[in-house]
Amino acid sequence: MPTFAEIETSKDGGVPILLVIVTHLGKRYRYCIHETSITFDGEVYEKVALQVSDIKKTAILKSDDITVTLPRTVEVAQLIFPTVTQHPIRIEVRQTHEGASDAPLLFWGRVVTGGLTKDRNSVTLTAKDLFFQREKANSRRKFQPGCQLLLYGHKCRANVARSMVYTKGQVIAGALYIDVTDQGTAGTSFRGRNLAVTEQRQFLVGSSIVIGDKRYETERAPTPSATAAMPRRFRFHVSASDVSEISAFYASVPAGDNVAIIIPNCERTLTCCDEIHRNHLNFGGQPSIPYENPVGKINT
Structure with a gap:
């Protein structure tokens, strides 16, 4: 087991590598900022002319919006140009180093805008932080x-099958x-x-819904x-195209088979x-750590 001193200094070793994962309809596009393409944790990250704006975090782990710029020729650009997808796009940014086995999360968010740059050679994705599912990425994150x-x-070890909620859904007035x-419980319990x-x-808040064999991302709190x-x-807010797809699926299955599986988020x-x-x-x-330290200042 590494010592406290090793944990504090380990992030300084090796050449830094930035990993960017874009997720759309369950498919992941992996890119990296490095001299060459790399394989990390069994997955290949393609080297592209990628730019990520500065990631600024607050004391509550929330980050400002970030902008990711990618060449127009990469596969993920097709989600923005010539036609913008109607399904949510997630962006995950992690940092690792050559020879390291972990990659702490720097940013996890949802794309809110996208488009071509002025020279029309690149696409830009602006993402808003979804800090409910953030893993703090500094040397004292433990x-x-x-x-x-x-x-x-893999560190959380929460089991999706144990956490998910089997229930029924229906589409009413769009x-x-x-x-x-x-x-076994009554009322609102x-x-x-x-x-x-x-x-x-x-x-x-931030939960996902599985209906049929597809997973849908909620756009805001139910x-x-x-x-x-x-x-x-509850009314779960998904895109209009998702609602149409769900409605068609429910209409195609026997009565009573309108199953909806909620994959819940976490309050940390x-x-x-x-x-x-x-x-x-x-x-x-470490829930026993006091909110205020001995000299009366807030722990952040």
């Missing part, structure tokens, strides 16, 4: 009150509605939480749409790790 591990990553069910309280349902018969009903707390993901033994934070 010593934070909240968990900083990437959800469902919108997707899902009842976050919990068999779900895995010990009262979903009528905003703070108790933050794990739904909207409570409870009825007397369905007290845990020990409570959420235990209640929602049943993974408290692998919690990556």
Whole structure:
């Protein structure tokens, strides 16, 4: 096991390599800023004329928006030009070094705008940080009150099959509605939480939905749409084209087979790790660290 001093200095060894992963409809495009293409963790990262704007983090791990510029000739550029995709695009930026076995996460976000540069030789993607699933990428990332591990990553060890929620969905008036069910409980209770309280349902923010054999990314926090018969009903916001696709799928299956699987996000707390993901033994934070240090200043 490495010593504290080794952890503090290990990030300085070797030539730095920036890894950029673009995800669209479950497919990952991998690029790197390095002298040559590389293989990391069993995956090939293509060397391209890639530029990433400065990544600035705040004390709560949230980053400012970043811009990624790629040659127009790379495959991922087809998502922007000549036709812009209607499905969410995710960008993940990690940094590693030659000879290193880990690659801490610098940025994880969703593309909000994209287009060609003035010379029309490159495409730019502007991404907004989704800090709910961030893993803090500095030398002290293992010593934070909240968990900083990437959800469902190899260090987090949360199991998607154990965390996911099997439920029913339906499309009404062009919108997707899902009842976050919990068999054996009544009212708004779900895995010990009262979903009528905003703070108790933050794990739904940034969640994904699996319907049929496709996975859909939510665009923003679900909207409570409870009825007397369905007290845990929420409207999940996906793109209009996704809603049309889901509606067509539900119409093609027998009645009662309108299954929707929710893959929940995480609040980075020990409570959420235990209640929602049943993974408290692998919690990556130090919840006993006080919010204020002995001299009265906030720990960040």
